[in-house]
Amino acid sequence: MSASAKTASSSASTVTVSIDPTGFVKLGTQLPTLANILAQAIDELGLPLSETQQRTLLLYLDQLLLWNKAYNLTAITHPEEALIKHVIDCLAIIPHLPPGSLLDIGTGAGLPAVIVAICQPERACTALDSNQKKIRFIRQISSELGLTNMQPIASRIEAHDASYDVVTSRAFASLIDFVEVAQPRLADHGRLCAMKGKAPTDEELQALEAEWQIKTIKLDVPRLHDSRHLIEMSDKNV
Template structure:
């Protein structure tokens, strides 16, 4: 392929169509919509995710509603649309290509991060969004209905009170990897994997405590436009 053809392909894949930036249905993003759509498209290209125009628009609609209902539901400390796009949406997009297949439970999902983002990108996957905060679960129910996300099941409960087995258990809510493993292990199906979103890589102390029972894979993530450390820690039970 010629350099000019490659350049045209890159330009096409990073472009944002009129369908994506049509302001209909957006209440908060307003004039920033084209710029945000462009940032999102470039991030998706950098992450090599095969997302359609419709999925990209749905991600932006989610961001719009997140910011619109933020004060009512106390969803995020971030109010700037660009910062929220990068630190919430793009941050979650960075794990998509690394997730194993199967039913997914997201513990401490908050506003649906990463559960709703995963559900938008992978409509074939059933995603359960779990949080003890009823207001945030009400938001997820509302946004899932508005966006037509039939593969999202929002549940207001603590993990200790939740039953069920899942092939993938995610979270970005736990400060301690060991605490996440302790909470998530009972909900993990045979042969499943725990996937913890973390800033820094696990400490030697954490690894030493978990390695007798767990196979641990630490994946360094490159989140577009985010100059902060990000890792995905995948754990599988050794005795399976």
Template sequence: MSASAKPSVNSTSSTPFSNIDPTGFVKLGAQLPMLADILAQATTALALSLDNSQQRTLLLYLDKLLLWNKAYNLTAITDPVEALTKHIIDCLAIIAHLPPGTLLDIGTGAGLPAVIIAICQPERQCTALDSNQKKIRFIKQISSELGLTNVQPIAARIEAHDAQYDVVTSRAFASLIDFVAAANPRLANNGRLCAMKGKAPTTEELNMLDKEWQINTIKLDVPRLHDSRHLIELSLKNV
């Protein structure tokens, strides 16, 4: 990946966040200082240069995710530490590997990873696409509350969406083959598909894709998460 692909992640942050301003937090309560320190340690481990405001916004997003979870059916995870690790930090692990440009997140759900990317990279325009209108309403609400002007939430199926993007991500597709088939029409010239996966692609999947696609499998080291994580980056060979 070229240096230009990660303009905002070239240095580390080691600022302690134990005394973070609790204004606006509802669900995190007494756990806020601990969660803030866990997040600060994770951003340092991932070499992400996020300022105090960005880290606070990530925690506010987590707070609102848990606050509105029942109303919008956003996540099965209700423990704040687990949600921070498996949702926020998990998404942070891909930031340094993303190519630059406009981004579409297919099946974004509660905005994962679209909202996380938008917070970390305010210069990037992020479209959060999901057919579930309740979840898109949640993203619209929290984008407004968090002041995220670079997020465009859209309630639609991918087949009904016709714009093109430099980067297309997804965390939701069980099948890499299905993701490539759905995302390819939305890919701009010289664009990249970036699929968040647990396990690396199987030999069968690679064999089905490697005639048309250049495939780069990146093993991710997600702080505090012991499960396997990979980012699969695909680009068309003949463009």
């Protein structure tokens, strides 16, 4: 489908939702527009999210922008751009995530860990980052949003010793580097799930395919025109 056809299709299937503005600080008058953009994206992705969960996602965005300067959370400060490039971008991986406990390495502001925790309250999520300030933000926002399934940990991955069914990352530039640090934290029969822009290069695949079963999933992120992929890997030796 062409970009223009996608736009026409999206416009024809507008989804609207009314969000209680109580508690929002930064989104202000933009809240209704942002709520409708989010609702439409959720509909396009086929995610079964309640209005309460949608409100929680928007509250997370609001707090992300509110505390951005204090915690140095993101270079994106425009609310609609942040909604698309952070929240909706992370939502796009949820239909493809294997089940089980999740570790997000180099989580930063909690992307995708917090988004997954909001959308899948039955999943235990651990957000790991060596940056103490960012982990303090995640701890604060998890408490405010009632995310009882979220565990923020300030640590380098090399010093962390638990194992998980799913290990994610949105921050690693090199797929090979991600595999090297994530593999020791992977439970038997677990999956590594790396969020990437472009698909892996032939060189990356050749370096990993002897030991890893690799699945490249092309993501269609609503309203985002950049390339996005989820790379799912399982250890052939397990």
